[in-house]
Amino acid sequence: MLPSRFSRDAKTSRTTENCAAGFLLLATAVAILWANSPWTESYWNLLDTHVGFSLGDATFELTVKHLINDGLMTFFFFVVGLEVMAEFTIGELTDRARAAVPVFAAAAGLAVPALIFLIINSSGEATNAWGVVISTDTAFLIGALAVINPKFPARLRIFLLTLAVVDDVGALAVIALFYSDNIRVMPLLVAAVLIAVIALVRYLPAGRGPAYAATGFALWVATYMSGVHPTLAGVAIALLIPVFTPERRQVEQTVELIRAFRQSPNSQYARAASRGLRESISINERLQAQFGPYVSFLVLPLFALVNAGVRLTGETMSAAMRSPLTWGIVGGLVLGKFIGITGATWLVQRIGLGQLAPGLTLRRIAGGAALSGIGFTISLFIIEIAIEDPLLQDEARVGVLLASLLAFLLGYAIFRITDWVSPPEPVGLKLVRPVDPERDHILGNPDATLTLVEYGDFECPFCSRATGSIDQVREHFGPQMRYVWRHLPLERVHPRAFDAARASEAAALQGKYWEMARTLFEHPDDLEWSDMYRYAVAVGCDIDRFDHDVRVHGSKVTHRVQDDVEDAEVMDLNSTPTFFVNGKRHKGPWDAASLIRALDETRPSTP
Known part of the structure; x- marks a missing residue:
């Protein structure tokens, strides 16, 4: 049994992300209003309140602000590290060809904003704040995409999430390399030993959870004392925690x-x-599920509450509007992200280093690139460690808030204008992705004039019956028709359908797709993995290679199925079987006679 990472409820996930973005926005608004209210002194006094503990003569204390920024934010970077490790090990970034475009786009989205910032702030104390403009706030980015709600956002959302992972890796590297100072060697050596110990925890027969917690806390203390920013301890721990598919x-x-x-x-x-x-289930996945909600709904709102408070007095705003620091941040985030991501995407496609997923266009990337200028969490985080002057910090915060607002408005305008200039096709009436003989599973003449495309799954009894009628349709038209199968596993009602689709794709890698597909259709009630391994042997697959493809390198077959699923989502398909006749959605019965009649009606006329 190999459950899919994609079996989660996508709508529930999106709702959670949108709610988290809403909490973050609310905390930001509260911070700004509180900092500019008659109770402003209570806000700043809270941030400077010291908390800690004493043990004999030893004392340890931090202000509330530093406790959140240096302590609680470690959990944020820990979860980011878990996500990064999972994506590179079993997620989107395992397929290097698939990841090429967002990886290059993310790299340009890191470099171009920093370059624009340094052009505007070529000297002075503000120069050190170039890291403020490099990172995108994923929570706000996904929330903004949901608010704008452009047509067909599924593929763009996956692209932006992949880009955000690489963006996070770059931001973490920048913090480690450029914003850690006064390094002390002895605590750093202790931290290195603790990292080695954490790497060995996975081999304990029991008690791994408490061991990770104890050594992780010790690593945070050692990192704090070494002069390296302590939040990076969270990243180091995350990268050493095992991740695997079940x-x-x-x-x-x-x-x-x-x-x-x-x-x-x-x-x-x-x-x-x-x-x-x-x-x-891997420890990585369990910890993401355990800590993710706390980070989204507690840690990040608290971070926004203590960092987004900026005095919006006439003096502050006047200074910010004249400050190269403010406009460097605005230019870096708004223009730099837009130019870097869009330009890199166009260039990578043009020179053939990568391709966009089917159905994803450059104009959609442009809108997403504009929204990527919403830099918040890490931007505010770097302000604290890159700038010492409180007045300059306020100017930088104004720049981040203004840039985030302008980035949202620019993204909104791009999506609305492009949708108006080039209206999207009505959902589901036309096949969103043309048939590709090099990619699709085709029965019949690949160059036939008539095309019948079916979206279905192997556990659906109606698909099984429909596939039985396909032989009659093919016999009727002969070489004039080609039949194409695409996956649409309805996991809510057919829990084994996704795994069966993956098994068929693993067989396809050995040239046994149709043999495996027919066998799966013949046994819709016996689709456990033990059954499918038996079917693979029966159709002549090399079982070791089959096992290797579905288990170790499952991402390739999973991505192949997921591409079809995403196409179906774009077309709002929610039932199986669904047929397309010469690119147009078929309405009505799907028996052989009805399909023959529909194909005859679309047959090209001959002289």
Whole structure:
């Protein structure tokens, strides 16, 4: 059993992200209003309040602001590190060809803003603040995309999330290399030893959670004392935590334990089953699920509350409007992100280093690039460590807030104008991605004049019956028609459909797609992984290679299925089977006679 990483409810995920962005925006508004209210002194006094503890003669204390920025924000960078590690190990960035465009675009989105900032601030104390303009706030970016709600946002959203991962890697590297000073060697050596210890924790037979917690806290203290920014301890820990896709054998053993517990409930079976369920999922994924909500709904709003407070007095605003620092930040984030990401995307496509996902256009990238100028969390974070003068800090905060507003307005304008100039096609009436003989699964003459495309899944009984009628349709038209199959696994009602689609794609890598597909259709009620391995052997697959493709390098077959799923989402397809006849959606029955009649009606006329 190999559950897919994509089996999560996408709508629930988007709702959570939008809510998190809303909390972040609310905390920002509260900070600004509080800092400019009659109670402004209470705001600044809160930030300077000292908290800590004493142990004998030793004391440890931080201000509330530093406790959040240096302590709680470690959890933010920890979760970012987990996401980065997961993406490079089992996610979007495992397929280097797929990742090429957003990776190059992200690199340009880091470099061009910094260059624009340094052109405007070529000297003075503000020069050191170039790191403020390099990073995009992912939470606000996804929230802004949801608010604007352009047509067909699914592919753009995935592109921007991939770009954001690379953007985060760059921002973390910049903090480590350029914003850590007064390095002390001995604590740094202790930190190095602790990192080695953390790397070995995965091999403990039990108690890994407490071991990670204890050594992680020790690493944070050592990093803090070494002069390296302590939040980077979170990144170091995250990169050393195991990440993997669930293994079939482990999951099946756990199922056996659960079955034993059901037959004979007792504490021994309960503990064993609980441990098996927990260990079948990688620690990385479990920690993301555990800490992610706290970071989104607590840590980041608290960070915004203590960092977004800026005195918007007439004097502050006047100074900010005349300040090269403010306009350097605005120019870097708004223009730099837009020019860097859009230009790099165009260039990478033009010279053939990468390609955009099907259905994703450069004008969509331009709108997303504009929204990427919303720099908030890491921008405010770097202001604190790059600028010492409080007045310059206020000017920089004004620049970040103004840039974020302008970036949103620019993105909104680009999406609205391009949709007006080139209105999108009505959803679902036309095939969004043309048939590609080099990519699609085709039965019949690849150059035939008639095309029948089916979106379906292997667990759907109606798809099975429809596929049975396809033979009659193909026999009727002969070489004049080609039949194309694309995946649309409806996991809510067909829980094994996604895995079956992956198995078919693994067989396709050995030239056995149609043999495997027909076998899967013949056994819609027997689609456990043990069954599908048996089918792979029966159709003549090399079982070691098949296992390797679905388990170790599962991302390739998963991406192939996910591409079809995303096309279906763009066209708002929600039932199987769904047919397209010569590129137009078929309405009505899908029996052989109805499909023949529909194809005849679209047959090109001959002299």
